[in-house]
Amino acid sequence: MKIKTNLFIASGLLSAVLLTSVPVKAQLKKANDPVYQNLDPSVKPGDNFFMYANGGWIKKNPIPNAYSSWGIGNVVGEDLRERLRKINEDAEKANAPKGSNTQKIGDFYYSGMDTLTIEKLGINAIKTPLNRIDQIKSKQDVLDVAAYLTTIGARTFIGSGVGQDAKNSVKMVLQFRQSGLGLPNRDYYYKTDARTTRIRNDYAQQHIPTMLKLSGLNDATAANAVFTIEKALADSSRNLVALRDPYKNYHKMPVAKLNRLTPNINWVNLLPKLGLNAVDSVIVGQPEYYVELDKALTQFSVADWKAYLRWKLVSSYASYLSKDFEQENFRFTGTVLSGRKEQLPRWKRVLDTENGLMGELLGQLFVKEYFPAASKKRYVDMVEAIRAAYREHIEKLDWMSPETKQKALAKLNAIHPKVGYPDQWKDFFALQVSRTSYAENVLNGRHWQYEENIHKLGKPVNHAEWNMTPQTYNANYSPSNNEITLPAAQFMIPGVKDADVDDAVAYGYVAASTIGHEITHGFDDQGRQYDAKGNLKAWWTPVDSAKFTQRAQMLVDQFNGYKVLDSLHVNGKATLGENIADLGGIVLGLDAFKKTAQYKEGKTINGLTPVQRFFLGYALGWLGHTRDEALANQILTDVHSPGYLRVNAPFSDVDEFYTAFGIKKGDPMWIDPDKRVKIW
Template sequence: MHLNRNLLFLALACSLAACKPASNETATAPATPAATAAAAPAMGVDLAGIDKNVKPGDDFDAYANGAWRNAAQIPDDRSSIGTGYEVQKKAEQRNADLIKGLAATNPAADTDARRIADYYAAYMDEAGIEARGLEPLKPELAKIDAIASKTDLARVLGSGLRADVDPLNATNYHTENLFGLFVAQGLQDPEHNIATLMQGGLAMPDREYYLSNDKEMVATRQKYLEYVTALLKLAAVEDADAKAKAVVALETRIAKAHASIVDTQDVHKANNPWEMSAFAKKAPGLDWTAYFTAAGLSSQKTIVAWQPAAITHLSALVGSEPLQAWKDYLTFHALNHSAGLLPKAYADLGFGFYGTTLQGTPKQKERWKRALDSTNNALGDAVGKLYAEKYFPASSKAQVEGMVKNILAAFGERVDTLEWMTPETKAKAKAKAETMRVGVGYPETWRDYAALEIRADDPLGNRLRAEAQEYKHQVAKLGAPVDRGEWWMTPQTVNAVNLPLQNAMNFPAAILEAPYFDPSADAAANYGSIGAVIGHEISHGFDDTGAEFDAQGRLANWWTPEDAKHFKAATAKLAAQYDAYEALPGLHINGEQTLGENIADVSGLTIAHEAYKKSLDGKEAPVIDGLTGDQRFFLAYAQSWRSKMRDAALRQRVLTDGHSPGRWRAQTVRNIDAWYDAYGAKPGEQLYLAPADRVKIW
């Protein structure tokens, strides 16, 4: 997917450590598609969620999901709910059963089971956390306090570099550290892993939160200043009011240096391998020798500067801003990053800003749910191995692999029918599709956590050591052969991803559940839901970013000039279509920012429908409860994107994410000819597009 290649099924994935997606259900929660599928497996769609007062041609999302949305209540500890929430809730409960059950077995020392049990127990030890106060963070605070020169500052900044960004697989451009590291095979060198440096340094989600004159943003900035001040005061930092203003002022200068999301998504602008000696010349201000030595990267010959102008400007700020301002900045960031595992007063402050102010969520998740999130972040493969063994049967794996095979075959047949594409480009597109590596359920090899120290009495230390261990794991890849089978999601993750550098896809076990996938459901529902997901990920190999990579995952132009011109014209029309959608008063979706995801939605839905028709073997689909096969197919698709979101969370999604909100992803159907045949949309209805105006790419 478009420099943002995870599907993002959860209605909102918060990028900040202090605010993670929550999953729970209240007593007033509405009937869900999962429940409907269980009651009537032959159907696979939620008839009760339909609002028949809405014409499908006016608003297909409101038609498919209007009754559900009217009845749905967002739980107090959620910023949004939707179909992904229901599937996530199932995965969460399974994780809870697994992790809580381990403690009862008293697992042996130095095993993954022991590490999981101790990590979770430490997180749940609220009394111990209160008793220790700031003690676990004092080594970090002392290191910051000891900074006496700009070289010392460079060392501290370098020692804090983490592998917490991912521009090509996970839509993750955010790090609180001044820079973030991404390690993967080179853009033009499939045989070697390369280190990539990306901009960072902001505690709010994006530069727009610091720079926009929108009244909502101005109000958010004031609340952010209040939060910074309160956190410093709670930690007994002297002159907290003045230091908080200095921190926010420095972050505002950092924000001005940042590249926009649209520029960050442009892989050609990102292809900037710098020799190590060039950093001092191209980005003066930061002592790069000290920085890279502390970061363990001094042996590298080159490092890619993903946002070169931003890296230059951020380095200049290190040189120009007073040392004390940087020390205050680092002190705040250390407190902010760790707030969730400090005493309750710190955790409550953090949630108040990141949960309530930024996402509109009134209540923090129960602690056991936060403990599950943190355990999964730290020991994802260890938990995932247990999850896959217990909850993902071989029969489901085989059935999904069969669907993938069918949809890839449909894609190849679709390419053959494209009138606008030359034979030369068709051959290369088909070769890329035919060589895509598909991972279903779980990886072939598992991460080794033997070097990670987990202690039952050190929750904050556990988390910080896990982050440092992940960094070491990623840096170690720089001297190792490229692993083309590497997974970038854990089995218990409700999501899916396309990996352009590996020409591969991952479909974790946890997403392969009803209503996305039900082994006993009608084929129309499965192809409209998980089939469209599979088609979406395949299509990411051919979106505005994926189309830039060849079958070996190399950044290479494999298009003829005529084909490239047609492709760009079609995608520009799609961007304009999404620019017209108004998410909140005065706030429109950015069609360019979300283009890759929108391309994958249109193309993925197209090939999923063709694969569904192919699966019928020339037979007519049965009519079930008055719905034809195509009607069920498109209804399942729209219901897979059903969501209800708080305004603050919606605003953050539109401003910072490469995915359009689910409501508008459901409207993708307006570009598919078969939808018009199925639902009879007519001229004059709001979604209607004349045949010539419907976007057709693949």
């Protein structure tokens, strides 16, 4: 997956990159040149290319108080949020028929902006699930209520969902994963460095007690029990690296075996409480977590578990309750964890929530107004240009056998691209939205999402379904579907008209940074373990697999050497898949660009050669900077390397980069030729 920002943004595509050939404009004004205007000429390309390419912009654009990072995605998002705001405000005033998309959008937005009602309701906005918790009297009640809370999107100790069977991708099966933590992952409960210790102490000693007190439970013992339960569950939870091994996170078993694994949990009785009936087998990602959960159910009292479930409910809904809940939630999650100094304006927060719950419904209205169907073809053409480049790369590999090459080519040819927006939209008929309560609308939306997911159990895989919305500034690869999803918004460059974006920049910004990146995910350390039909299956010869692993280890070692903050280094193993995809995307995008007229003509624009502009176009995709708090959180929880290293690190492995910018031995970005990583 390619993540540039935590914000959703939508695509108006009035400033989108044209992916068909664009005439080179030698007289393009420097102020309108999307790469020239961001340069910092005081930095040498060989010292820190990211800052050379983007430093001029970074100096002029400090991170606003409401954000933990600020970059290209945010800039585009500010403009596009305004367009979404107009759609919502128009829908709010439309007096649309009940049950229509317009009514649901307008009423949701109204309820989120109706702070008088939100303050009046306070904790009573979630009174129904709170009453369920208060009525718990036994351990069986604990399990039953946890199941109910799971169905309304509270983050309980049950991590269930329906998805494709990794070893039989045509089957939709019930899966269980580790869950139940309130901090971002297990490392936050056990690392002893000063930064993590400070966050953990705040969470346990201030955040949990404050939120429970606001909810009506002023009990230090209860707050301590919540943290103790979470720490016990964290002890059996896998870390970021361990979660990336698809074989070790695949344990298919009959429900009866799961019952034996957890003797205090009768799953035959509990599954119907989750809305799941006639389930005969499950896939358990991390069995040791459920073994520990089973033990914890006997170790902790009913009162302790009631406090835990109250905490899970309140923390999951705090952003949609009265100001006291919302502010404490932001103090910890926004400021302590991410370094933000103030919240976004309310209308933006409501839009973000709406997009997360009913984004495809919003997307239907959005693309109708702002994204013409004809634009799709441009992006499909570039996908095929990258696919053609990848075929050539595979055929020329000197380390892969003909047998594995044949299967790799078959998988490449089978990759299905989803571009722009869905051909089939989701049906939101069953979603209930009114102006009565914002929290209730969120609850209904989460329950609708849950029901939509579990109803896939046992049904054929819907390959027309999208897992992202058109207005998302992101893209991804699905190994089980062997497909890439490229939302319309991902192709935008802020403030630049289509005609002013030359192919060099487009191929760096789009073909390399997004399309080539996502296709390469099909052949990274995880994706390569799935065959052309999306099944987890060994299709490499053992020798080829060993050669790939040797080359990938070079990339692990390279990234392990990058120190980001204090004593924090990049985790080369955890970020390996993304780092392979970045490197693959760059070399594929460059080779595809070499077939364009602009590359062959070789004319400069504002003193920059076509190849220089390609590399600058790629760097533009990672334009931005991040607060230290958010950067530290990313290192511990994210499989993506920091943005600046997604430019500097892979460029140091690409020979053409050295030639294009005259990088010499002794420059900080220099890597000796025999140590440069070459995989695909």
